[in-house]
Amino acid sequence: MSLLRRPPPDGTAPHEYNSKKKRKVAEIYQALNSDPIDVAALRRMAISEGGLLTDEIRCKVWPKLLNVKTDDLPPAPGKELREDNEDYQQVLLDVRRSLRRFPPGPSAAVPTGMPDEQREGLQEELIDIILQVLQRNPQLHYYQGYHDIVVTFLLVVGERLATALVEKLSTHHLRDFMDPTMDNTKHILNYLMPIIDQVNPELHDFMQSAEVGTIFALSWLITWFGHVLADFRHVVRLYDFFLACHPLMPIYFAAVIVLYREQEVLDCECDMASVHHLLSQIPQDLPYETLISRAGDLFVQFPPSELARKAAQQRVERTAASTFKDFELASAQQRPDAVLRQRFRDRLRVEERTKSFLTKPRTNRFVKLAVMGLTVALGAAALAVVKSALEWAPKFELQIFP
Incomplete structure (x- = not known):
């Protein structure tokens, strides 16, 4: 069986979940209010269980993760970009087919659903964002599916901020998808x-x-x-x-x-x-x-x-x-890869301590209980992955850890 097959973790009691959520929110705002902003901590929060929790927090953190300054955003794109734009017709067709990406309209089951006129307005904004990014970056080429990414940013952060974030994303993370060829x-x-x-x-x-x-x-x-x-x-x-x-x-x-x-x-x-x-x-x-x-x-x-x-x-x-x-940002401690590596190092340290504990002479019953406890804490698959990682960790450290 693959090391990656295990059931999802057990559910958390509501009061415990709320307590963890409050602590995480406090840590996120502490990182945001640091001088300078603790981007490494924000990356850890975005990666760790539950992610950034709310769209209100995402509006504040996503620009920091992309190193986008929010104090001087460009004005919202206008309709004039649609004239003579070679991508306009394809963008229009894709956006018109994207209704399912928007919250559903009012119904008996959900009377507070998004009104049709609001959804139509968002679709118009979606078209304008895409065309502005393409117009400002002629080296980028539209592809079908791009609008699925842009609409996510639009729904979370609104038109002006979404335009800035999508432009940065398009010239970095998504750059390969926007080449003339595939x-x-x-x-x-x-x-x-x-x-x-x-x-x-x-x-x-x-x-x-x-x-x-x-x-x-x-x-x-x-x-x-x-x-x-x-x-x-x-x-x-x-x-x-x-x-x-x-x-x-x-x-x-x-x-x-x-x-x-x-x-x-x-x-x-x-x-x-x-x-x-x-x-x-x-x-x-x-x-x-x-x-x-x-x-x-x-x-x-x-x-x-x-x-x-x-x-x-x-x-x-x-x-x-x-x-x-x-x-990458100036500080090496803020690099995304550094955050992932530190997270993995922490797991290795936990495993090394546990491995030392398990190798001490003890009764079989006690060892079995210890193994069961570790399995509950980490999951059998995670334990197997970490144990196998110990075998190549020294060589791996020499290869990529700064």
Whole structure:
């Protein structure tokens, strides 16, 4: 069985959850009010369980994660951009088809739903944001699915701030998707199978035999899962995570979804049509927090520099990963990768202490109880991953830790 298959963690009592939420909110505002702002702490909050919790907090934190200044935002885009814009008709068609990405209208079940005129107004704003970003950055090319990302920012932070955030995102994290061709997008998809191979060779070989390829994950990648997830809460939770991390993190998250569904895949007929159909239908009840945690761990265990050697096309220097140094903040402690690595180091230290505890001479019964306690705390799969990580940790430290 794959190391990535385990049930989601047990639920938390309401009073305990509220207490944890209050503490996290306090930590977020403490980081925001620091001088200078503690971006590393904000990244940790965005990655950790629950993410940034509310849209009000996202309005304050997302600009910090993208290093966008909010005190001098450009004016809201106007309708004049639509004239003679070569992308306008395609953008219009895509936005008109995006009704499901907006809150539903009033109904007997939800009488406070979004009125039709408000939804139509947001669609007009969505068109204007996209056209302004394209007009200001002629090197960028519109692709179908881009609007799924832009609408998420629009719904969370409003038109003016969304325009600034999307422009920064488009010139960094999404840059490869906005090339004239899909060459770099295909290259990023080529990272998917090496990740799966590192964790579960059996699953990798089955998918290779089925010749399923990676196109099933294309819409996941280029929309940051916004197009395929029905619940907006799950979408913004993933955006918290992706904004706090390296631009290639969405492909790691795609890999953990496939790994999580290992048994379903192996139970399929080993042919392209069957496996593609299964994988392209993404489940809506995924254990998101568990998968987010595992994606972060896999990024540290198998960084892009290692996977590039296994990717089918060796053009990593031309992808968003190469522009990431331009995007990093001045302090090394604020870099997204540093936050992930520190998080992983903390897990290793916990495991080392536990390993030392378990190796002391004790009765079998006591050792069994200790193992059971650790399994409850970390999950059997997490324990197995961390134990295996200990074997390569010294070599890994020399390779990528600054």
